[in-house]
Amino acid sequence: MMGQSGATAASLNAFDALRSKALREELPGLEAAFDERQMGRHLQGALFEGDDRYIIERCDRGKAAYVPGEGCVVQYVIEVRDQACSLVRQALVSGRLFASTRASRMHFESCVTLAAAMRGRNDVAPFATRVATLEPLAMNVSLYPVDGELPTLVGATDPATVLEILRDALPGANATPFVPVQCRVDVAHYPREHHCVLRYTLEGMRSNGAEAPRVTVFGKVAGNDRGALTAVAVPALRERLHARKTRAFTVPRSLGFVAGLRLTLLEAISGVPRISRLLRERLQGGSGADGAPTLEGSIDAAACVAAGLHTSGIALGSSRPAPDELVELAQARIVLQRLSPHLGAAFHEWLEAAAAYAGGSDPWPACFSHGDFSPSQLLFSGEQCGLIDFDTVCQAEPALDLGHFLAYLRVSACKAGASASAGGREATERLCARFLDAYMVECGHGPGAREALRVRVQLYEMVSLLRLAFHSWRKFKPARLELAVGLIRGRIAEWQ
Structure with a gap:
C-alpha cells in the first residue's frame, strides 16, 4: 500500500498536468515553455532576429492546453519597448509544442503563408518575423493573428476587409440604415483552441x-464551418420567441456567416453575466447588489430560457445522445490513464458509475438544445435576460442543458466557499432545486415526469463534471480540477 507521503505526491501529480513525467517525456519543451523568463529570451531572439531597437521587457504566460495527439498550446502576452521613442506596446504570441522538431517544422510550413499575408499591417510592424521555430523546444511561435489552427483569423482581423463585409450586412439589419466608415478590431475571447471571438x-x-x-458587432472565427448552423439557428429562435406570448429572452441578431473567413457575425446585446457574482455575494455574506435581478430571480430567468429553448420545436443541430457523451469521456479516460495514472484510475471508476447510472433510466426525446448552457452564457440587463454563444446548438435530451447548468452552478458555489459550511451547501442545494422546479413548471411537467427528468439531469450533471475534470487537467488548472473531483465524489456518493 502506498504510504501517506507517496499518496500525497501521486495526488498532486494527478491534479497538475505539469507534474506528469509521461507528459514531460512526450513534450520535451514543456517545462521551458512554462518558464516566463526563459520564454522571454527565446521570443526576443526569434521575433526580432538581433534587432536591439525593440526589447521584450515582460513576458507573461497566459492560457495553456494539452491537445491529445497534437501537442500543447501556450499563449504569452509580451510587452515590447521601442528604445528609439520609449513607446511600449503589447502583443499576443501563441506557442505550440510538439513531440519532435520534425512535427514542429511541418506545422511551421502551414503558418508561413499566413505570416506573409500580414506584411504591411501596423499591428505587427515592429517584428522582424511573425512566425518562428524554437528548435531546442520543438516549438513554433506566432504573433496574433497568425494561427495555423485558425487560418482565416488573419483576414477576419483586417479592419478594411471587415468594414466591407459589414457595410453589406448592417443596412439590412437596422430599421434606420447605418453606414460604417471605420472599424476597430479587438480580441473579446481567444481561448487556447478551436475559435476566437472578435469585437x-x-x-x-x-x-x-x-x-x-457606435455599433458593436461580435465575430467568431472557427476552424470549421460550424458557424453556418449558428447563422440559421439564431434567426429561427428569434422568430419563435417573437411569436410567443410567454416570457421572452433576448437573442442577438445574426448578421450572417462569411464562409470564406469561417466568420459568424452577431450584433451585441446588452447585459453582463450576474448569476455567479450574485451567488458569491450570497454565500460570502454580502448584502448583494442593488436592483434587478435578485439571485432567485436570475435562477428563475435561467430556467425560463432553458424551457424556451427546449419547447421551441426547432429541428436544427446534430444529435448528442447520452451514449455518445460517454464514448467521448472514455477517450478522455484513455489519455489520463496514459499520462496521469492516479487520476486515470479514479476517472475510470467514476465513468463506470456514470454508465451504470445511465442504464437505470430511459432517455427523453431529443429537443433543440444550447449544448453549453451555463451561468456565463446568460446576460442580464435589469429584468431582461439574454442568451449568447450558439455554436454548440444540438438535438439532445433536455437534461443535457439542465445538468450542465447545475454542474457549473455548483462549481461557482464551491469557488465562493459553499463547501466549507453546512449553510453554504444547503443554500446551493436550494438554488439547484429551484432551477429545476422553475423549469418544470414552465414546461408544465407533472409529478411523474418531474421525477424521471431529475434522474436524467443527475446523469448529465455527472457527464459535465467529468468533462470539466478532464479539461481542467489538460488546461493545467489543478485548483479547478480539485473542485470538480470533490463534486464528482459527492454526487456519486449520493447515488450509492
Whole structure:
C-alpha cells in the first residue's frame, strides 16, 4: 500500500498536468515553455532576429492546453519597448509544442503563408518575423493573428476587409440604415483552441448623413464551418420567441456567416453575466447588489430560457445522445490513464458509475438544445435576460442543458466557499432545486415526469463534471480540477 507521503505526491501529480513525467517525456519543451523568463529570451531572439531597437521587457504566460495527439498550446502576452521613442506596446504570441522538431517544422510550413499575408499591417510592424521555430523546444511561435489552427483569423482581423463585409450586412439589419466608415478590431475571447471571438467597434453615420452612435458587432472565427448552423439557428429562435406570448429572452441578431473567413457575425446585446457574482455575494455574506435581478430571480430567468429553448420545436443541430457523451469521456479516460495514472484510475471508476447510472433510466426525446448552457452564457440587463454563444446548438435530451447548468452552478458555489459550511451547501442545494422546479413548471411537467427528468439531469450533471475534470487537467488548472473531483465524489456518493 502506498504510504501517506507517496499518496500525497501521486495526488498532486494527478491534479497538475505539469507534474506528469509521461507528459514531460512526450513534450520535451514543456517545462521551458512554462518558464516566463526563459520564454522571454527565446521570443526576443526569434521575433526580432538581433534587432536591439525593440526589447521584450515582460513576458507573461497566459492560457495553456494539452491537445491529445497534437501537442500543447501556450499563449504569452509580451510587452515590447521601442528604445528609439520609449513607446511600449503589447502583443499576443501563441506557442505550440510538439513531440519532435520534425512535427514542429511541418506545422511551421502551414503558418508561413499566413505570416506573409500580414506584411504591411501596423499591428505587427515592429517584428522582424511573425512566425518562428524554437528548435531546442520543438516549438513554433506566432504573433496574433497568425494561427495555423485558425487560418482565416488573419483576414477576419483586417479592419478594411471587415468594414466591407459589414457595410453589406448592417443596412439590412437596422430599421434606420447605418453606414460604417471605420472599424476597430479587438480580441473579446481567444481561448487556447478551436475559435476566437472578435469585437468590431464601428464608427459611422446614418444613410441620410446624420450622426449615429457606435455599433458593436461580435465575430467568431472557427476552424470549421460550424458557424453556418449558428447563422440559421439564431434567426429561427428569434422568430419563435417573437411569436410567443410567454416570457421572452433576448437573442442577438445574426448578421450572417462569411464562409470564406469561417466568420459568424452577431450584433451585441446588452447585459453582463450576474448569476455567479450574485451567488458569491450570497454565500460570502454580502448584502448583494442593488436592483434587478435578485439571485432567485436570475435562477428563475435561467430556467425560463432553458424551457424556451427546449419547447421551441426547432429541428436544427446534430444529435448528442447520452451514449455518445460517454464514448467521448472514455477517450478522455484513455489519455489520463496514459499520462496521469492516479487520476486515470479514479476517472475510470467514476465513468463506470456514470454508465451504470445511465442504464437505470430511459432517455427523453431529443429537443433543440444550447449544448453549453451555463451561468456565463446568460446576460442580464435589469429584468431582461439574454442568451449568447450558439455554436454548440444540438438535438439532445433536455437534461443535457439542465445538468450542465447545475454542474457549473455548483462549481461557482464551491469557488465562493459553499463547501466549507453546512449553510453554504444547503443554500446551493436550494438554488439547484429551484432551477429545476422553475423549469418544470414552465414546461408544465407533472409529478411523474418531474421525477424521471431529475434522474436524467443527475446523469448529465455527472457527464459535465467529468468533462470539466478532464479539461481542467489538460488546461493545467489543478485548483479547478480539485473542485470538480470533490463534486464528482459527492454526487456519486449520493447515488450509492
